[in-house]
Amino acid sequence: MKTETKIGFILLITPLLLWLVLLIIIPHIDMFLVSIRERVGVRQYQSSLANYGTFFEEPLYIWTFVRTATMSILATLITLVIAFPASYYIAKMAKGRTQSVLFLLCLVPFWVSEIVRTFGWMILLRETGLVSSVLQWTGIVSGPVEMLYNDTAIMIGLVYTSMLFMVVPLVTTLESLDDQIIEAAYDLGGSGLSILREVIIPHAAPGIVAGSIVVFMLTLGNYLTPTMLGGKDSLWFTELIYLQFIVRFNWELGAAFGFMLLLLSSIIVWSVLRLTGQTLEKTMG
Amino acid sequence: MNQKRNLKITALAISATLSAFTVQAQADTLRLLTWGGYAPDNVVEMFEKQTGHTVEVTLSNNEEMIAKLRATGGGGFDLAQPSQDRIAGPQAEFGIYKPIDLSKIDSSQFIPSMLEATKGNTSVDGEVYGVPHVWGTSGLVIDTEKASMVKDYIDLCSDAVAGKVSYRLKRPTLIGFAYSMGMDPFAAYNDEAAYKDIMEKVEAKLIECKPNVKAYWGGGDELMNLLRSGEVVASMAWDTGGWKLNSDMPSITFVAPASGALGWIDTFVLPAKGQADDAAYAWINFVMQPEIAAMITDVAGNFTASKGADEFVSAELKAKYQASFPPEDVDNIKWYPPVPAGLEVLEGSILDRVNAAN
Numbered sequence: 001m002k003t004e005t006k007i008g009f010i011l012l013i014t015p016l017l018l019w020l021v022l023l024i025i026i027p028h029i030d031m032f033l034v035s036i037r038e039r040v041g042v043r044q045y046q047s048s049l050a051n052y053g054t055f056f057e058e059p060l061y062i063w064t065f066v067r068t069a070t071m072s073i074l075a076t077l078i079t080l081v082i083a084f085p086a087s088y089y090i091a092k093m094a095k096g097r098t099q100s101v102l103f104l105l106c107l108v109p110f111w112v113s114e115i116v117r118t119f120g121w122m123i124l125l126r127e128t129g130l131v132s133s134v135l136q137w138t139g140i141v142s143g144p145v146e147m148l149y150n151d152t153a154i155m156i157g158l159v160y161t162s163m164l165f166m167v168v169p170l171v172t173t174l175e176s177l178d179d180q181i182i183e184a185a186y187d188l189g190g191s192g193l194s195i196l197r198e199v200i201i202p203h204a205a206p207g208i209v210a211g212s213i214v215v216f217m218l219t220l221g222n223y224l225t226p227t228m229l230g231g232k233d234s235l236w237f238t239e240l241i242y243l244q245f246i247v248r249f250n251w252e253l254g255a256a257f258g259f260m261l262l263l264l265s266s267i268i269v270w271s272v273l274r275l276t277g278q279t280l281e282k283t284m285g
Numbered sequence: 286m287n288q289k290r291n292l293k294i295t296a297l298a299i300s301a302t303l304s305a306f307t308v309q310a311q312a313d314t315l316r317l318l319t320w321g322g323y324a325p326d327n328v329v330e331m332f333e334k335q336t337g338h339t340v341e342v343t344l345s346n347n348e349e350m351i352a353k354l355r356a357t358g359g360g361g362f363d364l365a366q367p368s369q370d371r372i373a374g375p376q377a378e379f380g381i382y383k384p385i386d387l388s389k390i391d392s393s394q395f396i397p398s399m400l401e402a403t404k405g406n407t408s409v410d411g412e413v414y415g416v417p418h419v420w421g422t423s424g425l426v427i428d429t430e431k432a433s434m435v436k437d438y439i440d441l442c443s444d445a446v447a448g449k450v451s452y453r454l455k456r457p458t459l460i461g462f463a464y465s466m467g468m469d470p471f472a473a474y475n476d477e478a479a480y481k482d483i484m485e486k487v488e489a490k491l492i493e494c495k496p497n498v499k500a501y502w503g504g505g506d507e508l509m510n511l512l513r514s515g516e517v518v519a520s521m522a523w524d525t526g527g528w529k530l531n532s533d534m535p536s537i538t539f540v541a542p543a544s545g546a547l548g549w550i551d552t553f554v555l556p557a558k559g560q561a562d563d564a565a566y567a568w569i570n571f572v573m574q575p576e577i578a579a580m581i582t583d584v585a586g587n588f589t590a591s592k593g594a595d596e597f598v599s600a601e602l603k604a605k606y607q608a609s610f611p612p613e614d615v616d617n618i619k620w621y622p623p624v625p626a627g628l629e630v631l632e633g634s635i636l637d638r639v640n641a642a643n
Contacts, residue, residue, distance in 0.1 A: 042377055042378055042626055043377075043378060043379075043380075058634075058637070059641070060637050060638065060640070060641040063641065126514070126516070127514070127516045128514040128515065128516060146499075146516075148500075149499070149500045227503070231500055232495065232498055232500055232501050232640075233640075233643065235640060235641070243633075245352065246348050246349060246352045247348045247455070247629075247633075248629050248630065248633045249348075249351065249352070249355070249375070249378070249629060250629075250630065250633070251355075
């Protein structure tokens with residue numbers, strides 16, 4: 001009996017271990033080895049930290065790095081602000097059929113791929129696009145307006161892409177909040193705002209943190225949306241990594257960039273968990 | 286009993302798989318890494334019918350081709366088509382190609398001057414690594430009604446077209462601007478200090494020009510959309526892009542810049558770990574036949590290095606080519622010489638700085 005459970009355990013854990021070791025751990029070790037290699041001549045390499053040095057010496061790289069992090073945090077906050085009322089409505093006010101329909105509506109955009117969604121935004125926002133034409137037709141503006149190729153367009157695209165990943169954890173945690181607790185809070189004389197602050201948000205905290213972490217990671221690592229919607233000044237850090245690997249044939253610097261990005265996201269997630277007093281077990285469990 | 290039967294089934298399955306493999310070895314699968322339009326469906330079908338090989342086409346571009354082959358050490362594909370200037374450098378650096386056995390290629394089907402030039406440009410340590418296939422140029426695609434004053438790359442920075450210009454932030458832009466500023470970057474390829482000097486002047490010009498640019502384009506379709514919608518009236522692009530737009534919108538066309546269009550030749554190379562060399566040679570000899578080469582020209586829009594194929598190309602395309610390239614402009618084409626290893630890093634930092642400038 002005991003050996004049987006053991007075999008069962010091994011069988012169940014094997015796919016996970018294979019996935020972790022083969023697709024996450026080994027490539028990362030290899031990537032790290034590449035990142036500490038410096039090209040000194042044709043097919044000649046030596047190990048050094050020169051690639052990390054390049055990262056810190058070139059203002060463009062650091063600036064893009066900081067910009068990507070700031071915009072990702074901002075995108076996460078905007079997503080949270082938009083998703084919270086929506087999730088609250090889905091979880092608490094909508095009942096039965098309406099609830100499932102609303103939830104489904106959040107899912108619908110994900111039936112098409114990210115590239116199609118991004119093209120959709122391009123059609124809407126471009127100078128000869130839908131929004132610009134409607135504005136001209138109503139007479140609000142006199143000439144065509146360009147809304148594509150800037151940071152706002154990137155932000156819209158990012159928030160739209162990550163909405164679902166915020167709504168799902170929020171709805172789940174909000175649903176577990178007993179309606180009677182909210183009623184009791186009203187009975188005890190709480191105002192709408194104080195109940196939100198002292199009852200609902202503390203209860204939803206694990207969901208908020210979980211959603212924020214997922215959205216932040218997705219945004220930070222997004223390549224398509226910033227590249228397609230962004231303009232000539234809108235660099236994204238993943239774009240730099242792609243450039244180094246594919247266009248410049250400089251895998252060494254690209255690998256170093258990859259590690260900097262990994263480090264950055266780990267630090268930010270860790271500090272958010274510390275700041276909010278949450279632990280990874282609590283939010284993900 | 287049961288176990289024995291299982292064993293038998295397994296043995297059967299194994300032998301079936303093995304025989305499947307041997308069958309495959311006789312009629313090869315040619316894994317072709319190429320550009321859009323270079324392996325049209327009808328050509329692939331004719332080839333498969335005639336030789337019995339099957340062709341798997343993967344579409345890509347220069348940088349991705351090299352990155353893909355580098356990642357596998359030259360495996361995963363049996364025939365690739367990078368441009369001729371991107372063969373010697375990557376071969377010296379990464380060893381991703383294998384030499385071409387010229388005796389297996391019917392050299393009488395090639396335009397002799399183009400074959401010789403490509404052989405010279407793709408030689409490493411006395412071995413030839415590439416033979417020419419499709420060639421074309423990059424220059425200016427402009428809306429002749431709204432931007433007829435644009436005659437050279439440098440005119441893209443003029444006030445007349447402010448905010449309605451697009452080009453790529455890639456090496457052809459650096460080279461093109463250098464030529465139109467009166468410098469000769471190809472002559473300085475092997476003199477890093479001189480090349481750096483040229484590139485720094487180009488950098489200053491591109492930064493000055495940045496407010497004129499609507500967006501740096503990345504893919505061909507993106508640029509087509511910008512031009513078609515009229516949001517951009519002058520751009521740096523390939524000749525075929527201009528000719529394609531010309532058929533829908535007569536005012537837009539390709540113009541060879543005053544300082545000379547930049548000429549490229551896409552080649553055939555054998556990846557180092559390719560497994561179907563015979564099929565690869567068969568494909569090269571097949572598509573270089575004049576009639577077949579003309580079919581590729583009709584789809585891709587660009588002419589090939591196949592001798593005598595011009596006769597079979599549609600008259601419409603020929604007319605567009607002649608309109609964009611009067612004879613003196615053909616002589617003025619600047620052909621890309623092989624990029625020395627390490628030059629991309631220098632250009633990369635220039636492009637980064639242009640990108641970062643405000």
